[in-house]
Amino acid sequence: MAANFDPVARWYRFLEMAAFGGALQRCRIALLDEVKTAERVLIVGEGNGRFLEALLQSNPVAKITVIDASQRMINLARERVNHSPRVTFVHASLLDAATAIPSVDLVVTDFFLDCFNESEMYLATKRLRGALENGGRWLWSDFAIPESGFMKLWSRTVVALLYDFFRLATGISARRLIDPHPRFTELKMNLIERRVLSKGLLASALYEVK
16 A cells, blocks of 8 residues: 555644654755756655745756645645745656656656665656756755764654554554665766755755766
8 A cells, every 4th residue: 555644744744853853854955056057846745835935945947846745745745845836746656667758868866765665666667767867966855864873763663663663653664774875876877066954964966967
């Protein structure tokens, strides 16, 4: 059964702020300055539109397609950006073969790939890589697990609790956090820049097609 974020859409920002304050949003926009020149953007799993709003404010020319499987999240995002004519919303699952994926010069996945099990993540990244033209970039932000120290144990605990909650609340298939960076390498993408936040619990990275 596909994940359904409709039940948590109205409360998502409250839950995020209660658990992490502004840390997740800081992670989403950590590398925003690096993508100001993108002209055609695909955002998948945008949620309630907080990154979308920031991108529209920083980039005056981009035409943006948002694909999200939650209609309620789309409604919130559309209202947040005042029904901007520069944004096209598509209510669909990325994993559905019938979902059309436009060709773009920037793909954005913020706290999205962590919802998938390994086989789904493989398919999702394959489809998104196919949308990128030569020189295209991919902006990724998500939870991370530090390699050692107290924060490794703390991060594992936090992430495990999040998976327990979202599996129950939304039906996501993932049971653990999968590091997507080896997959980006397989897809022939170079790491341009990486930022680590919240002592390693969060990270944002920008990749470019080789």
